[in-house]
Amino acid sequence: MFNQQEKIFLLGICAVLFFGACLDLAFKQFPFLSSIVNVMESPSVYPKVDVNQANREELVRIPYIGDYTAGRIIAYRQTHGGFRSLEELKKVTGIKEKNYERFKSYLKVRP
Amino acid sequence: MKKPVYPCCLAVFCFSTGIIVGRFWGVPFVYLGYGLLLLFFLNAFLLRRKYVSQFFLLLLIFLFGIFWTQVRLQASADDISRLSYEIRRQMMMVEGKVASEVEYRQFFKRQKTMFVVEVLRVKIGDKWQKRRGQLVVQIFRPVALEYGDVVWIEGRFLPPFVKEDDGPVSYADYLEIRNIRYILSVKKEGKVEVVEKGKGFWLKAFSFRLRQKLFGIFDRHLTVNEAGLMKAVILGERSHVPKHVNELFLRTGTVHVLAISGFNVGIVAALFLMAFRFFPVSRRMMLGTVIVLLAGYCFLVGSAPSVLRSTIMIIILLTGFMLEKEPQPINTLAVAAFGILIFNPLYLFDIGFQLSFICVWAIFIVSPFLSKETNILEEVPGYNRNFFRWLWHSLALSLAIWLAVAGLIAYYFRIVTPVTILANLPIVPIIGAVIAFGFLLILVELCFPFAGVWVALALKFVLNAMIAIVFLFDQLPWSSFFFNSVTHWHLIIYYALLLTALIIVLRINVSDNKQKVTHTK
Secondary structure: OOOHHHHHHHHHHHHHHHHHHHHHHHHHHOOHHHHHHOHHHOHHHOOOEEOOOOOHHHHHHOOOOOHHHHHHHHHHHHHHOOOOOHHHHHHOOOOOHHHHHHHHHHEEOOO | OOOOOOHHHHHHHHHHHHHHHHHHOOOOHHHHHHHHHHHHHHHHHOOOOHHHHHHHHHHHHHHHHHHHHHHHHOOOOOEHHHOOHHHHOOOEEEEEEEOOOOEEEEEOOEEEEEEEEEEEEEEEOOEEEEOEOEEEEEEOOOOOOOOOOEEEEEEEEEOOOOOHHHOOOOHHHHHHHOOEEEEEEEOOOOOEEEEEOOOOOHHHHHHHHHHHHHHHHHHHHOOHHHHHHHHHHHHOOHHHOOHHHHHHHHHOOOHHHHOOOHHHHHHHHHHHHHHHOOOOOOHHHHHHHHHHHHHHHHHHOOOOHHHHHHHHHHHHHHHHHHOOOOOOHHHHHHHHHHHHHHHOHHHHHOHHHHHHHHHHHHHHHHHHHHOOOOOHHHHOOHHHHHHHHHHHHHHHHHHHHHHHHHHHHHHHHOEEOOOHHHHHHHHHHHHHHHHHHHHHHHHHHHHOHHHHHHHHHHHHHHHHHHHHHHHHHHHOOOOOEEOOOOOHHHHHHHHHHHHHHHHHHHHHHHHHHHHHHHHHO
């Protein structure tokens, strides 16, 4: 009735539906699993750049950081010997709380 | 002179060289006309002289490349870009037809409306003048418009912005390739009035409505970020991809999976072919229908150069199956390039076009040399040999593609990503699953909407797993390097070295084969 390729095709569709139904059941039983699967929404998967190591080009690539802000960050780093925490970025001239909130997920401070 | 193995490749090379000369240097049309006529008659008279006529034919194609590019660059007398500076700097009323999908983008706290308008008339003083050409319109407020609306727009002409950190290709260059030279900027209080509705091409209007319907399916079942990614992978809408996800893919050199290319179109073709197996139709009928559906898909996703390239190649391949002839892959690639460059010669300078073609060239030419099996594989026990063979071939393919595109990526994006060679191994099969699941979701939503949620959950799982893997590759040390600037000289030297290495390998290969033949004799 069906040849091998057709069987694989239909089995594939069934497998996807079965897998999805299992996930549906698992998410209903254990709601915390949903947040584990939703990796894309988590700030932990943002491409992070070490604010103490990054050069101008790397900083400029980060959304909401322009050439001016990158220059100010590098200047601050040079005069103060680096950042001890991400919060310290707010001390850089021109970086306000709102801007900091926008790009902080893209930055890290390596101890 | 040896007979060229790939005649179409030589023709495309000459045509492309002509395009470069036509864009950067230019030749007066009078000389071009005389040259083309002379070469045409020389070809006609020397048709029996095999090599001489071939040489003149290639020269003719080269001149035709210059001519075609210059015709394309030449704006007509009533083109909108020909308005004098004095007129352009004033506020102006433009009558035009919305010629693209209308996009609403976030602009600080507000939304802005963006679309392309095909100019019909311009009001200068109190009089309307007929004008032609296209403009990008930016209205700094949300306005309800759709494709095919005839509108009156009051705004100011601006040249496209060129930023210092744009790299070798700016937004202005991108628009120039698409024959757009100005932006019509409309402030919050600028007048926008719809004069007439439904004046667009019905097929295009239908494709935009279908796109919106398909966007809706992803929006209903997935989060904003996930839906944005799926819209890029299935429908070619890159503007919805979240910035952090795009950056992750760029830093691992796997950003190619987010653009619709041969891989995606190939999967679509395979899915169509598989689905048609369940219908009682003849083989020719099935292949013919798939060709039409593929052309429709290409139209639906916006006909970007990479989509055009892959669609043309797959259509030639399927036509070959229909006629029971096996097409030559390199010549097929050349035919696709020729077709796209005839349609718009300036696509030669499009990043997508360059990456797409060089990538396929690497798959056909470079990869077979790298994937030649060594004796090491023979020592692997039988049951593991297939796995190692797959791994070896996949690594060779990934390395070949990376070597081919690394120069262009470094030049345009100022980044080199050695991690790509490894990252492609898991990402390419996963993206294949993502595309298949995406199409399955559309199919299930249309036929059995109650089951859509299950397919969406499976898709969500695979999609997030892919992001997690890309993230892990990005965390590896020395995964990517950033450069201050890469000049076109670096690019030329890189590709010259790559080509030299390839020629050397080719020669060694030929001499090895000759030795083998003499030994067997």
